[in-house]
Amino acid sequence: MVTKAQIYDWLEEVSDPEIPVLSVIDLGVVRNAQFINGDWLITITPTYSGCPAMKTMEEDILSKLKNKGIDSASVKLVLAPAWTTDWLSENGRNKLREYGIAPPEHEIDKSVLFAEPTVVPCPKCFSRNSRMVSQFGSTACKALYQCNDCQEPFDYFKCLK
Amino acid sequence: MKNEALFRYLLRLGDDSLILGQRLAEWCGHGPILEEDIAMTNISLDLIGQAMNILDYAGVIEDKGRDCDKLGLLRLEKEYTNVLLVEQLNGDFGDTLMRQFLFDAFRKPLYERLVHSTDKQLAAIADKSLKETRYHLKHSSEWVIRLGDGTEESHSRIQNSLDNLWRYADELFYSDAVDSELTASGILPDLSGIRAEWDSTINVVFQQATLEIPANNWKFGGGRLGRHSEYFGHLLSELQYMQRAYPNMKW
Numbered sequence: 420m421v422t423k424a425q426i427y428d429w430l431e432e433v434s435d436p437e438i439p440v441l442s443v444i445d446l447g448v449v450r451n452a453q454f455i456n457g458d459w460l461i462t463i464t465p466t467y468s469g470c471p472a473m474k475t476m477e478e479d480i481l482s483k484l485k486n487k488g489i490d491s492a493s494v495k496l497v498l499a500p501a502w503t504t505d506w507l508s509e510n511g512r513n514k515l516r517e518y519g520i521a522p523p524e525h526e527i528d529k530s531v532l533f534a535e536p537t538v539v540p541c542p543k544c545f546s547r548n549s550r551m552v553s554q555f556g557s558t559a560c561k562a563l564y565q566c567n568d569c570q571e572p573f574d575y576f577k578c579l580k
Numbered sequence: 581m582k583n584e585a586l587f588r589y590l591l592r593l594g595d596d597s598l599i600l601g602q603r604l605a606e607w608c609g610h611g612p613i614l615e616e617d618i619a620m621t622n623i624s625l626d627l628i629g630q631a632m633n634i635l636d637y638a639g640v641i642e643d644k645g646r647d648c649d650k651l652g653l654l655r656l657e658k659e660y661t662n663v664l665l666v667e668q669l670n671g672d673f674g675d676t677l678m679r680q681f682l683f684d685a686f687r688k689p690l691y692e693r694l695v696h697s698t699d700k701q702l703a704a705i706a707d708k709s710l711k712e713t714r715y716h717l718k719h720s721s722e723w724v725i726r727l728g729d730g731t732e733e734s735h736s737r738i739q740n741s742l743d744n745l746w747r748y749a750d751e752l753f754y755s756d757a758v759d760s761e762l763t764a765s766g767i768l769p770d771l772s773g774i775r776a777e778w779d780s781t782i783n784v785v786f787q788q789a790t791l792e793i794p795a796n797n798w799k800f801g802g803g804r805l806g807r808h809s810e811y812f813g814h815l816l817s818e819l820q821y822m823q824r825a826y827p828n829m830k831w
Binding site: 465467468469470471497498499500501502503552553554555556557559563577579580 | 700707
């Protein structure tokens with residue numbers, strides 16, 4: 420009998436197509452795995468409403484489970500409770516940093532008009548002297564920053580709450 | 581049909597997102613700088629994602645087997661009920677940002693209230709969308725200030741954008757029997773404070789941007805009832821092209 424923990428272990432091997440260093444478990448988009456009437460139902464939630472990676476994640480999850488011998492699984496998408504960057508695991512945050520993407524600060528950069536951009540430490544030299552180049556980056560979940568000390572341009576996985 | 585008023589409300593909400601998302605997508609590859617090209621397509625993606633969630637749910641409420649693709653891509657012009665503001669031409673970068681700002685300043689307080697809807701799915705969609713909308717508003721308001729309080733040229737051009745778009749802003753606050761029925765049944769929370777919040781946001785931003793709200797108070801409307809401007813048919817011809825040319829195609 421396959422357990423839920425076993426399913427989660429397997430899903431650790433399914434990566435985010437846009438940020439391959441993160442698994443769908445690290446990212447926190449997998450909300451549940453239930454065994455119902457002989458079939459596994461995996462519940463996932465989108466990071467952003469229009470995230471084009473969700474469809475790929477769904478297919479990758481099903482194909483991973485099929486490879487592990489589970490033929491009758493399905494994936495359900497739910498919106499509530501809404502995903503925030505707090506769902507990102509500690510492990511995921513460390514992996515992001517090592518990969519060169521600054522993980523989300525626990526501070527929101529959008530609730531107040533005219534607020535200064537969040538201070539984001541450079542993932543290369545760890546200097547806090549960085550600046551926001553653009554609030555919108557290569558994917559919906561990232562902003563573009565540059566380090567003023569080592570000059571490294573880097574992605575910031577922006578805080579969503 | 582499970583609830584006609586809710587179906588019509590969802591179409592209005594979804595159509596606003598879909599049509600503005602489509603307009604912003606027209607900037608893809610044409611932004612004034614790379615960062616803004618990416619920003620506008622990111623915002624477009626959020627809006628189209630929101631539209632898919634909303635229209636999928638509208639299809640569930642309608643209960644006739646239509647999903648977001650069928651509702652989004654296969655209705656006739658008069659069946660779309662977005663406000664006229666969102667279908668206006670992109671114009672220059674300032675026109676696009678001013679249109680976006682007037683819309684975002686409305687959407688944020690709207691979603692903040694819809695989060696408290698007694699309809700769980702509508703509340704969930706609002707909660708998801710609100711997080712994205714806060715970023716949109718920050719982006720558009722900062723650009724309105726930068727252009728308004730920028731050079732003589734940028735100031736006069738974005739003041740001109742405001743002068744041209746102002747007549748479409750009032751329609752954002754349109755309400756009729758659809759809204760009152762949903763308020764009576766508790767699905768819509770009290771939305772009455774939105775106008776005041778919108779006024780306050782735009783006044784703060786326009787003051788910083790040194791822009792003046794036009795004295796001319798002529799108002800245009802009709803989008804909520806399916807009466808559109810002449811630009812709309814052209815927009816739909818692009819939006820619907822693939823589904824019309826290759827019926828039922830899947831990406």
